Structure formats: structure tokens, C-alpha cells
Amino acid sequence: MSMKLEAIAEQKDVVRGEQPKIIVCDIEVSPILSWTYNAYEGNAIRIEQDPKIISFAWQELGKSKIHVVTLADLSYSGNRFSIDDKKITKALHEVLDSSDIVVGHNWDNFDMKTANARFLYYGMAPIPPHKTVDTLKKARLHFKMPKNTLDEIYRYIFGKEGKTKVKHSDVLWDCLDHNNPKAWVAMKRYNARDVEITRDVYLAMRPFYKAHPNLSLYTRKDRVCPKCQSERAHRRGKEWYVSGFSWKYQCVACHTWYRGELQRDGVEKVTTK
Ligand SMILES: [Zn+2]
Secondary structure, three states, X not given: OOOOHHHHHHOOOOOOOOOOOEEEEEXXXXXXXXXXXXXXXXXXXXXXXXXXXXXXXXXXXXXXXXXXXXXXXHOOOOOOOOOOOHHHHHHHHHHHHOOXXXXXXXXXXXXXXXXXXXXXXXXXXXXXXXXXXXXXXXXXXXXXXXXXXXXXXXXXXXXXXXXXOOOHHHHHHHHHXXXXXXXXXXXXXXXXXXXXXXXXXXXXXXXXXXXXXXXXXXXXXXXXXXXXXXXXXXXXXXXXXXXXXXXEEEEOOOOOEEEOOOEOOOOOOOOOO
């Protein structure tokens, strides 16, 4: 890959100003505990326990640390029939509360809605208005890849397996049923790795996104890449409008195309019939 993902991830080449806090986040949830007549596509006839947040991980873009919080870190009772996720829900609320932009795979439809449901349940306030970038929506919108799972997108782009060998489902029971510390460590690793590969997929795809929060609005700087904030760009051609033209710029760091401000000088009005 020609893009220097590591450099972009660490935002080495950015203007100084009020940086937006961009976090990449992923939430792990427990299965619904229910009674069903059929194991396959069984419609639950009675729900014993709703899905609970059991782990979440996040990384602030530009920082190297990946944070993971699990139920076990917040004194899990080990009773899978009465999982108490109040503390972890509160911790998640605090992280989201302080973020300007949240990036996640299937974030809008799964993670954010799951989190909102838990906030609602616990009588917490909604998190403040903020922007989200859902890499699943973006994958469907801009690319034709065989499968849009995070794993498959990662494999498609980078040519190797992304997720950890031990999956969330492999250790779920050992975590929830036996409260096994080793299983919780594996859960943490899995969750953290998910954040890493979401970040890499996001950064790789980002130059292709037509819509993305304009980061220069936060820093109030003109002529910076609206996506990675690099000041280095090549001016390559013009885009013409009725009232003038804009220069087309291509970011040297991430290859995003963007337009400069409208140039009116020297533009003659041409009337056509
Ligand atoms: Zn850029």
C-alpha cells in the first residue's frame, strides 16, 4: 500500500489548533438468554435476560493506546443469569460523551443503538450531538467487495487475516459462566484487535469517502486536508462553476481530493444560447 497508514494514524503532519477527538470504538455484547422451541431461527417465546454490554474497546486517533474495559474489570459477579452492566454502561457513556467523532464498523446500527438502549434502561441522558463514521455503511456505499464483514474487508485490503485466532464466541462462556481470568484476557485481546483493524480499514478507505466530517472546521484552518489535516497537497487542475473555479488539491499524505475556495478573479462571463 502506498498510503502510510501508521503516519496517518499518528497524525504526525497536522496543523495546530483545536483537534477534534476522534475515537475508534467497538462494543461486545452478551447473547440474549431466552426460551425457544427451535434452535435454528428460534423466535424467543420468553426472554430471561436482555443483551448486556460485556466489554468495549476504544482508541483515540493519534494516540497509541487502545483501552479496553470488561465486566471483569468492574467486579463481575460471575453469575451469567444476572449480568449487571451498569458500571460498564456508565464507563462507555463517559467515553462517548467526550468524543467529537466516533468511528466503528456497523456502529450506527449495532453498537450505538445497543449503547442507547442500555443508556435508556439505566435512565442515563443521551450523549451529546456528535458525528459518526460507520465503516460498514461506507464499505457498502463506495466499494464492491465480496463481503462487508470487518474481517473480510481487512483481508481484502491488506491480504491477511485481521482478527485474533481466539474469537469472542470462543471465550464467551468461560468469561460469563466461569469468570475465568484467562478468558477475559482473550476477550480483551479480541476486542482491542477489532478496534485496530477497524482503524486500519477506516484509514485505508477514508480517502474514497465522499462525505466525512470536515476536520478543518474544528481547527479553523484553510487549505488543509479535510480528512487527515495534512498541509501538504498538490494543486492539480480546476473545477469550474458558473461564478468561477476552485483549484483541485490532492493531499500528499492520504491522497484525498479536495477543492480550494472559489476563485472569481479573471473569470469572464460566457453566455451561451
Ligand atoms: Zn489527507
